[in-house]
Amino acid sequence: MLEADSHGTFYYNSLAVGGGNFLTDVFRSRDGGRTWDAPVAAFGGDKAWMLVDKTGGPSDGHLYNAWSSFAGCCGPNTFTRSTDGGATYETPVPVQPIFGTLATALDGTLYVGGVDPTDFTRFLVARSTNARDPLATPTFTTASFPLGGSLAFQEPPNPGGLGGQIHVAVNPCNDEVYILASLVSFGADPLDVFFARSSDGGATWSPPIRVNDDAIGAYQWFGTMSVAPNGRIDVVWNDTRNTGQANLCELFRSSSIDGGLTWSPNEAISPVWDSYLGWPNQDKVGDYYQLISDQVGAHLAWASTFNGEQDVYYTRIGDYDCNGNGTGDATDIAGGTSLDTNTNGIPDECECFASRYCTSTVNSSGQAARIDHFGSLSVGAAGLTLLGSGCPAGQFGIFFDGGGRDQTPLGDGFLCVDASSPSLFRLPTIVQTDGSGNTALAIDFTAPPVDAGPGQITAFSTWNFQLWFRDPQGGPTRTNLSDAIELTFCP
Ligand SMILES: [Ca+2]
Numbered sequence: 001m002l003e004a005d006s007h008g009t010f011y012y013n014s015l016a017v018g019g020g021n022f023l024t025d026v027f028r029s030r031d032g033g034r035t036w037d038a039p040v041a042a043f044g045g046d047k048a049w050m051l052v053d054k055t056g057g058p059s060d061g062h063l064y065n066a067w068s069s070f071a072g073c074c075g076p077n078t079f080t081r082s083t084d085g086g087a088t089y090e091t092p093v094p095v096q097p098i099f100g101t102l103a104t105a106l107d108g109t110l111y112v113g114g115v116d117p118t119d120f121t122r123f124l125v126a127r128s129t130n131a132r133d134p135l136a137t138p139t140f141t142t143a144s145f146p147l148g149g150s151l152a153f154q155e156p157p158n159p160g161g162l163g164g165q166i167h168v169a170v171n172p173c174n175d176e177v178y179i180l181a182s183l184v185s186f187g188a189d190p191l192d193v194f195f196a197r198s199s200d201g202g203a204t205w206s207p208p209i210r211v212n213d214d215a216i217g218a219y220q221w222f223g224t225m226s227v228a229p230n231g232r233i234d235v236v237w238n239d240t241r242n243t244g245q246a247n248l249c250e251l252f253r254s255s256s257i258d259g260g261l262t263w264s265p266n267e268a269i270s271p272v273w274d275s276y277l278g279w280p281n282q283d284k285v286g287d288y289y290q291l292i293s294d295q296v297g298a299h300l301a302w303a304s305t306f307n308g309e310q311d312v313y314y315t316r317i318g319d320y321d322c323n324g325n326g327t328g329d330a331t332d333i334a335g336g337t338s339l340d341t342n343t344n345g346i347p348d349e350c351e352c353f354a355s356r357y358c359t360s361t362v363n364s365s366g367q368a369a370r371i372d373h374f375g376s377l378s379v380g381a382a383g384l385t386l387l388g389s390g391c392p393a394g395q396f397g398i399f400f401d402g403g404g405r406d407q408t409p410l411g412d413g414f415l416c417v418d419a420s421s422p423s424l425f426r427l428p429t430i431v432q433t434d435g436s437g438n439t440a441l442a443i444d445f446t447a448p449p450v451d452a453g454p455g456q457i458t459a460f461s462t463w464n465f466q467l468w469f470r471d472p473q474g475g476p477t478r479t480n481l482s483d484a485i486e487l488t489f490c491p
């Protein structure tokens with residue numbers, strides 16, 4: 001599964017190649033997924049789930065991994081933590097629930113949801129208040145409660161697997177803890193989605209609430225839950241109510257804005273698909289979906305068979321909210337809150353972004369020079385400054401840009417901008433580094449490029465920037481360069 005920390009570092013938790021016994025590796029990417037570090041062994045086991053603490057507090061960036069005691073590295077010790085950004089993982093410690101997810105409260109309190117490995121009618125939420133403390137060995141207090149049925153395993157829609165993972169989530173508005181799972185009902189129904197709420201940190205739990213609103217008889221499997229920053233609870237599942245066949249389902253959704261007391265009318269949001277198609281090596285779709293909610297909708301990663309065999313799909317549920325103001329893009333554009341001058345349905349202010357890339361070599365300052373930007377990427381706002389740092393002191397340099405990426409030797413460093421797409425363009429002002437090796441250049445968006453060609457920076461264009469500088473005490477060519485930054489501009 002894929003996770004990200006609050007600074008945009010990605011973590012990918014995968015079964016280890018040749019590791020056996022469901023051991024997992026975690027890969028890290030610090031450049032938006034373009035490149036990935038070497039795998040780091042992270043213990044692990046079957047049905048692994050991973051969470052990165054994004055609370056913004058002292059435990060921000062902790063990685064928490066849990067898995068099933070039925071198959072894994074370490075028997076009942078099914079929880080590990082990394083407090084160093086995924087460089088190392090601690091010796092696993094015990095946590096009782098299996099087949100569940102993890103969640104953090106705003107204060108870094110950690111919850112692990114799941115079921116008792118010895119009793120699939122006994123649901124568990126384990127709570128740790130010291131997992132956030134990097135000096136403590138995480139310990140858990142575990143509550144158990146019924147949830148309206150037993151965990152679905154080897155049921156007709158997914159005969160070789162689970163009916164879904166058990167999802168735990170914390171409402172960031174009030175610290176309520178929620179649990180949700182697809183269960184074989186204690187009543188007459190073969191499979192329903194059940195929900196329960198705790199208002200006391202997971203110690204006691206409400207009676208179960210049935211989320212699907214159909215008559216009895218259909219299968220609701222792979223129930224998956226997420227809570228939005230505004231407290232809205234989103235749930236999706238696969239549902240056979242409209243087909244009457246266990247293997248033919250549609251993806252359904254429902255939401256609650258009152259802590260799960262009431263749920264919106266259930267809504268089908270996918271075509272019918274066949275869960276019996278393309279089983280790779282077990283008779284199942286495995287093993288879970290992941291849903292991440294924001295103010296106006298949710299991102300869903302899920303498995304389906306629309307191509308006649310199993311694939312991983314991404315579905316956006318609801319509108320996007322690219323500017324994070326709590327209003328959907330379409331509403332922002334229709335109401336004039338956002339402009340859309342290029343009429344592509346994306347608010348213009350969301351179409352600018354920055355991405356650093358490339359590698360610079362150590363120069364005579366003892367550092368590798370770096371380029372950054374400060375201020376707005378809006379051409380109209382005209383408030384953008386390029387920054388250079390880590391350069392030799394008191395030397396002159398030139399910022400330049402071009403249309404593509406590259407990394408080829410130049411001077412004593414690397415040219416990171418593709419000189420052939422279509423050319424390199426020098427920015428008009430020659431800069432000088434100060435006594436600390438720093439320099440800055442305010443961008444004049446109205447100035448024509450120094451070099452001939454289509455070098456003008458305009459809204460919705462993308463340019464790659466780099467700093468070339470003199471380095472008389474450096475290597476043989478006495479010149480070097482920074483790393484690079486790709487900037488896309490908005491109006
Ligand atoms: Ca049902």
Ligand SMILES: [Ca+2]
Nearest residue numbers: 309310311312
């Ligand atoms: Ca496939």
Ligand SMILES: [Ca+2]
Nearest residue numbers: 321325327328
């Ligand atoms: Ca918005």
Ligand SMILES: [Ca+2]
Nearest residue numbers: 340346347348
């Ligand atoms: Ca636009």
